[in-house]
Amino acid sequence: xxxxxxxxxxxxxxxxxxxxxxxxxxxxxxxxxxxxxxxxxxxxxxxxxxxxxxxxxxxxxxxxxxxxxxxxxxxxxxxxxxxxxxxxxxxxxxxxxxxxxxxxxxxxxxxxxxxxxxxxxxxxxxxxxxxxxxxxxxxxxxxxxxxxxxxxxxxxxxxxxxxxxxxxxxxxxxxxxxxxxxxxxxxxxxxxxxxxxxxxxxxxxxxxxxxxxxxxxxxxxxxxxxxxxxxxxxxxxxxxxxxxxxxxxxxxxxxxxxxxxxxxxxxxxxxxxxxxxxxxxxxxxxxxxxxxxxxxxxxxxxxxxxxxxxxxxxxxxxxxxxxxxxxxxxxxxxxxxxxxxxxxxxxxxxxxxxxxxxxxxxxxxxx
Ligand code: SF4
Numbered sequence: 030x031x032x033x034x035x036x037x038x039x040x041x042x043x044x045x046x047x048x049x050x051x052x053x054x055x056x057x058x059x060x061x062x063x064x065x066x067x068x069x070x071x072x073x074x075x076x077x078x079x080x081x082x083x084x085x086x087x088x089x090x091x092x093x094x095x096x097x098x099x100x101x102x103x104x105x106x107x108x109x110x111x112x113x114x115x116x117x118x119x120x121x122x123x124x125x126x127x128x129x130x131x132x133x134x135x136x137x138x139x140x141x142x143x144x145x146x147x148x149x150x151x152x153x154x155x156x157x158x159x160x161x162x163x164x165x166x167x168x169x170x171x172x173x174x175x176x177x178x179x180x181x182x183x184x185x186x187x188x189x190x191x192x193x194x195x196x197x198x199x200x201x202x203x204x205x206x207x208x209x210x211x212x213x214x215x216x217x218x219x220x221x222x223x224x225x226x227x228x229x230x231x232x233x234x235x236x237x238x239x240x241x242x243x244x245x246x247x248x249x250x251x252x253x254x255x256x257x258x259x260x261x262x263x264x265x266x267x268x269x270x271x272x273x274x275x276x277x278x279x280x281x282x283x284x285x286x287x288x289x290x291x292x293x294x295x296x297x298x299x300x301x302x303x304x305x306x307x308x309x310x311x312x313x314x315x316x317x318x319x320x321x322x323x324x325x326x327x328x329x330x331x332x333x334x335x336x337x338x339x340x341x342x343x344x345x346x347x348x349x350x351x352x353x354x355x356x357x358x359x360x361x362x363x364x365x366x367x368x369x370x371x372x373x374x375x376x377x378x379x380x381x382x383x384x385x386x387x388x389x390x391x392x393x394x395x396x
Contacts, residue, residue, distance in 0.1 A: 044075040053102045055082040057109040090309025092117035111221035128192040130267040137272035144261035148183035148239025155179040183239035185209040190245035197224040231257040251275045257392035297349035299329040305355025306336045312354040344368045357393035
């Protein structure tokens with residue numbers, strides 16, 4: 030933790046310059062233990078009072094907004110995530126958090142060499158697609174390798190979580206010196222920095238990239254990256270220096286579970302359609318499209334808007350299943366916590382026959 034840099038100076042400058050008196054501080058879950066120390070430091074160096082927005086916060090999709098405005102807050106200081114293509118209606122100062130650990134690349138090189146070979150094999154069979162039986166199409170649905178758009182290259186895509194992104198250009202050079210052709214992918218408007226990935230957005234993926242290296246810890250981003258791209262992924266953890274890979278077996282297990290849920294909603298007549306109220310999760314149009322689609326298929330959809338989504342908040346509704354249009358990871362990562370099937374919009378489209386199995390699994394991305 031002591032290698033983290035919280036970079037509060039610019040925030041204090043902004044508070045002083047605008048003579049703000051009441052500021053809300055929003056920090057990610059992993060840094061909540063340090064929040065009181067940060068509040069002391071801001072209050073000691075400025076004349077502002079600081080309110081901690083103490084509800085859980087997992088991304089910049091979740092900027093505090095109208096409730097803080099009602100309390101008289103003049104500025105929101107949001108830590109650890111970068112600005113998205115959303116407007117919360119509150120002036121917001123984003124505080125970067127960087128981590129200085131820079132692990133050796135040697136432990137990850139053998140994994141990258143193997144993954145490059147997988148990418149080369151896949152590239153050599155591009156265009157050899159044959160007609161598939163229904164069973165083969167379903168197998169392809171859960172086959173994490175080879176279910177994406179055809180490859181045009183075998184480059185190594187270098188990505189990371191936000192606190193390690195400042196290291197990427199240095200690592201690009203190191204990996205190039207080790208013989209890899211490296212690309213730091215640049216994504217769409219939801220992403221701020223080259224090489225950035227979010228749990229709901231991997232839009233920098235490019236057919237030229239045949240395999241990936243993720244600089245970061247935990248499996249949240251890696252699971253989404255492999256579900257989205259189907260490409261081999263090596264992991265290098267700056268906190269421990271350890272190298273590993275995201276196993277295809279693990280992704281296949283998740284995809285089989287998704288397939289089970291699609292079958293489970295086959296006879297469902299009524300669905301709760303969840304709409305996230307957080308500014309960066311709100312997909313009202315998608316929810317309404319799902320409701321209309323259900324109606325066309327003779328089924329009923331009820332629109333339910335929530336700030337937080339959890340089993341206690343929805344399980345009791347007398348519907349057969351739920352479709353989630355809030356944070357896409359709720360359906361993927363938390364499905365087992367819910368008593369009724371909780372599926373993504375794409376999965377509903379497959380279950381209703383609007384999309385076909387053989388095109389492979391489509392990760393639910395917020396653009
Ligand atoms: S994965 Fe979910 S919590 Fe994370 S940024 Fe996306 S919508 Fe927000």
